[in-house]
Amino acid sequence: MSKHLRYILILILTVLLNACSNTKYLAPGQKLYTGSEVKIADKDSISKSDRDLITDDLTSLLRPYPNGSVLGLRVKLYIYNITKTKKTKGLAHWLNTKFGEPPVLISAVDVDKNGSILQNRMQNISYFQAQVNGDTVSKGKTAKAVYTVYAGPSYKIRKVGFPKEGEDADTAIAGTAAKTLLKPGDKFNLDVIKNERLRIDAKLKEEGFFFFSPDDIIVRYDSTVANHQVDLFVKIKNSTVERAKEVYTIRNIYVYPNYSLTDTSLMLDKAKHYRWYNIVERRKTISSFAFANTVLLHPNDVYSRTVHNNSLNRFVNLGPYKFVKNRFEDVTPDSPKLDVYYFLTPYKRKSLQFEILGRTTSANYTGTQVNLSWKHRNAFMGAEALGVTLFGSSDVQVGGGNNGFNVYQFGIQTTLSWPRFISPIEPRADNAYIPHTNLTLGYTIVNRQKLYNLNSYNATFGYNWKENAHRTHELNVLNFTFVNPLSVSQLYLDSISGVKHPGVLPNPALKHVIDKQLILGPSYSYTYTNTTDDYRTNTMYYNGKVSLSNNLYGLITGADTTAGKVRKLFGATFNQYVKFENEIRYFHKTAPSSTIASRVIVGVGLPYGNSTQLPYSQQFFIGGPNSLRGFQARSIGPGHFNPTATVAQNNFFPDESGDIKLEANIEYRPKLFSIVRGALFADAGNIWLLNSNRGQPGGAFGKKFINDIAVDVGFGLRFDITVLVLRTDLGVPLRTPYVRPGEPQWNLDWHRSVFNLAIGYPF
Numbered sequence: 236m237s238k239h240l241r242y243i244l245i246l247i248l249t250v251l252l253n254a255c256s257n258t259k260y261l262a263p264g265q266k267l268y269t270g271s272e273v274k275i276a277d278k279d280s281i282s283k284s285d286r287d288l289i290t291d292d293l294t295s296l297l298r299p300y301p302n303g304s305v306l307g308l309r310v311k312l313y314i315y316n317i318t319k320t321k322k323t324k325g326l327a328h329w330l331n332t333k334f335g336e337p338p339v340l341i342s343a344v345d346v347d348k349n350g351s352i353l354q355n356r357m358q359n360i361s362y363f364q365a366q367v368n369g370d371t372v373s374k375g376k377t378a379k380a381v382y383t384v385y386a387g388p389s390y391k392i393r394k395v396g397f398p399k400e401g402e403d404a405d406t407a408i409a410g411t412a413a414k415t416l417l418k419p420g421d422k423f424n425l426d427v428i429k430n431e432r433l434r435i436d437a438k439l440k441e442e443g444f445f446f447f448s449p450d451d452i453i454v455r456y457d458s459t460v461a462n463h464q465v466d467l468f469v470k471i472k473n474s475t476v477e478r479a480k481e482v483y484t485i486r487n488i489y490v491y492p493n494y495s496l497t498d499t500s501l502m503l504d505k506a507k508h509y510r511w512y513n514i515v516e517r518r519k520t521i522s523s524f525a526f527a528n529t530v531l532l533h534p535n536d537v538y539s540r541t542v543h544n545n546s547l548n549r550f551v552n553l554g555p556y557k558f559v560k561n562r563f564e565d566v567t568p569d570s571p572k573l574d575v576y577y578f579l580t581p582y583k584r585k586s587l588q589f590e591i592l593g594r595t596t597s598a599n600y601t602g603t604q605v606n607l608s609w610k611h612r613n614a615f616m617g618a619e620a621l622g623v624t625l626f627g628s629s630d631v632q633v634g635g636g637n638n639g640f641n642v643y644q645f646g647i648q649t650t651l652s653w654p655r656f657i658s659p660i661e662p663r664a665d666n667a668y669i670p671h672t673n674l675t676l677g678y679t680i681v682n683r684q685k686l687y688n689l690n691s692y693n694a695t696f697g698y699n700w701k702e703n704a705h706r707t708h709e710l711n712v713l714n715f716t717f718v719n720p721l722s723v724s725q726l727y728l729d730s731i732s733g734v735k736h737p738g739v740l741p742n743p744a745l746k747h748v749i750d751k752q753l754i755l756g757p758s759y760s761y762t763y764t765n766t767t768d769d770y771r772t773n774t775m776y777y778n779g780k781v782s783l784s785n786n787l788y789g790l791i792t793g794a795d796t797t798a799g800k801v802r803k804l805f806g807a808t809f810n811q812y813v814k815f816e817n818e819i820r821y822f823h824k825t826a827p828s829s830t831i832a833s834r835v836i837v838g839v840g841l842p843y844g845n846s847t848q849l850p851y852s853q854q855f856f857i858g859g860p861n862s863l864r865g866f867q868a869r870s871i872g873p874g875h876f877n878p879t880a881t882v883a884q885n886n887f888f889p890d891e892s893g894d895i896k897l898e899a900n901i902e903y904r905p906k907l908f909s910i911v912r913g914a915l916f917a918d919a920g921n922i923w924l925l926n927s928n929r930g931q932p933g934g935a936f937g938k939k940f941i942n943d944i945a946v947d948v949g950f951g952l953r954f955d956i957t958v959l960v961l962r963t964d965l966g967v968p969l970r971t972p973y974v975r976p977g978e979p980q981w982n983l984d985w986h987r988s989v990f991n992l993a994i995g996y997p998f
Contacts, residue, residue, distance in 0.1 A: 261338065268299070273294050316338075357384065389422050398470055404471055441540060444479065481571040484537055487513065501576070514526075558579075588609075641683075673697060677694070694715040706763050753804060789811040810849070814849065830904045831901070832902045832904060837897060857869070864964045871945050874935060895922060910955050946969040
């Protein structure tokens with residue numbers, strides 16, 4: 236560092252220190268409060284780890300807080316002092332109120348009150364004999380508060396007593412004893428006792444004690460036993476009302492499918508009974524059977540809060556309803572009974588939505604998509620959701636090798652979702668999640684200018700359901716896809732054969748794009764995730780999927796393309812394969828606002844019988860903003876095949892695909908400031924063909940597959956604005972699967988870096 240630069244830095248630091256020395260603004264006799272200190276006097280009787288925990292706990296209870304500081308500089312207080320004004324408008328007033336902070340004086344600190352709070356806290360965490368003395372210590376125009384804690388011995392639990400079996404409530408509480416939070420040998424802790432009351436109440440709510448509450452439980456303690464121990468006794472308060480001790484069952488259930496706030500009458504005379512519940516409405520808006528999957532309580536059932544909450548959740552997720560309100564009415568004649576009312580406020584049945592989306596890709600394409608969507612939330616009076624979407628998109632490359640080869644898509648997608656299983660066998664489902672049966676039908680025409688036009692038809696029929704909050708299943712009993720080339724240009728055919736470009740290898744992968752594809756078969760997907768559990772330090776996500784195509788039909792017809800036995804279905808050569816996909820994501824919190832995220836993808840497709848490779852729409856790809864970010868999308872692989880060797884003089888860039896995929900990613904995500912998060916990442920992986928291909932030498936998977944791995948590193952920024960995350964990444968190739976002439980295979984090449992702009996996290 237030069238002498239002049241050092242002098243400038245010293246000058247700036249001196250100005251900051253002088254500017255933030257706020258004590259000169261204090262009136263005579265005033266002292267600035269700089270904080271508090273908690274000291275444990277009897278250190279020898281408390282372990283260091285316990286002392287640290289107690290000190291942090293007690294310090295968090297002290298009020299008021301001192302003025303905030305950054306690196307010891309009270310910037311907000313300084314702004315308040317230099318912008319202080321009597322005006323109620325103007326820049327000074329705005330800075331003062333928006334960014335300033337008035338001084339916190341030692342006179343505002345009530346030492347005796349804080350000391351009493353600390354003493355009470357110590358007694359609540361087992362130190363019954365604790366004493367706290369508070370005082371202030373001054374230094375010039377600043378002062379701090381010092382609290383000295385004489386903890387005394389801690390009291391531990393000797394035994395815990397529960398009510399003896401007798402009345403229903405006493406018997407129920409006694410039945411929870413095995414899972415009590417109060418353990419002999421643990422320190423007495425009032426917070427644990429409060430949680431124990433909540434635990435018992437939650438258990439009793441599952442057994443019909445509708446009017447019971449945690450406040451009806453008292454935990455008495457006896458601290459007179461020897462050796463600083465306490466005996467605890469759990470019991471019901473004497474003041475508890477009788478109905479809180481009674482087990483309630485369900486009498487009648489009423490559902491109001493068209494409720495509004497203007498309805499003041501229950502209209503029970505209009506109630507129509509269906510199975511175990513009643514529908515009440517002035518005019519019919521929905522079929523009665525639509526609620527068979529949502530009303531989980533039944534007449535004569537013992538009230539259960541879990542079943543009640545699951546019913547509410549199912550009403551909300553049924554689809555047609557914006558608001559759900561619930562009421563229980565005590566209708567006890569001779570025995571405790573409840574009538575249940577569900578008041579449902581519907582959405583508008585039909586809606587029309589217009590969307591314009593923008594996107595960009597790592598292949599320098601800038602895209603726009605327009606969607607016009609129509610939705611009916613109750614299409615056939617059974618809460619079925621019917622949607623029709625017309626869409627059109629364009630992806631235009633404004634520069635680079637693909638200039639002029641723009642991609643346009645137009646199509647229609649129709650979806651129909653039933654909030655139940657349409658099946659002869661209906662699995663039992665009584666959790667908070669409604670199972671769905673889904674049907675989709677779609678058509679898309681893909682126009683890649685100067686190259687080809689493709690017609691694509693698709694249909695699926697299947698089921699999805701949630702086993703619980705973490706596990707989801709999706710079973711499609713039918714997946715149908717038919718892709719048919721409408722037209723192919725001579726330019727594209729020349730790119731496949733390379734006949735007009737001497738020295739350029741033919742690229743059969745391009746022909747695979749325009750091959751007819753006929754896929755017909757089932758698929759099953761399983762997902763496990765606990766990433767929504769914010770309290771966990773480590774979370775994970777797993778998705779596994781298996782897909783089949785024409786397996787049984789291929790076996791019956793004896794399809795074997797390698798032996799010349801090519802079979803057709805509906806006049807087209809069908810695809811036959813088994814495909815496995817696995818993705819694991821693991822997240823580790825290194826701090827409250829920073830995370831290390833990692834991902835591993837393993838995918839294998841096994842074409843056989845009527846196919847030698849997976850159809851193009853089912854093959855694996857790698858590279859791009861959500862994959863290997865140092866490489867353009869679909870520009871790597873298969874294996875150590877060099878795709879740049881097949882680039883013809885027209886600069887058409889190939890789409891590389893494979894039957895096998897391995898990928899691993901790791902990313903450090905710290906929060907930088909405000910809405911901005913950073914990222915440091917590394918990606919590795921590749922794709923391979925299952926069977927060798929003369930046009931793509933080195934593309935097949937083999938024993939030395941590890942030598943084919945591509946690697947990149949990079950950094951990026953994420954802007955989290957709640958409704959979406961805007962992501963920028965700069966990826967730099969570190970290792971290519973193939974060797975470039977005159978270059979090492981491991982090479983951090985900033986000239987080949989790829990800038991990615993995307994929405995959302997990569998994983």
